[in-house]
Amino acid sequence: MTNFYRPDLGANPNDPFARDETGTLVRRGYWLDMGDRSVILAMTQGIGASLANDHKRAHLADIGRDHLIDDVCGQDILPPER
Numbered sequence: 001m002t003n004f005y006r007p008d009l010g011a012n013p014n015d016p017f018a019r020d021e022t023g024t025l026v027r028r029g030y031w032l033d034m035g036d037r038s039v040i041l042a043m044t045q046g047i048g049a050s051l052a053n054d055h056k057r058a059h060l061a062d063i064g065r066d067h068l069i070d071d072v073c074g075q076d077i078l079p080p081e082r
Helices: 028-032 036-044 053-062 066-072
Strands: none
Touching: 036 053, 036 066, 053 066
16 A cells, blocks of 8 residues: 555644545645646645655655656655765
């Protein structure tokens, strides 16, 4: 099973990342109604900014926006080897 972000629904029951018990995105229409540029902004500067890149990738793939992964997920910077 894909490792999707699981929000605290007690704090925010209308979270756009909410999923049901089967892992299906509950507010899919919220994301599908957005244009690509709006999704990029939401994931980089808005509600998805604090998510880990793995969660962002899984979410974008789930909503059919795989082509935005490079725009949304910055490259992971590894420390130099000693």
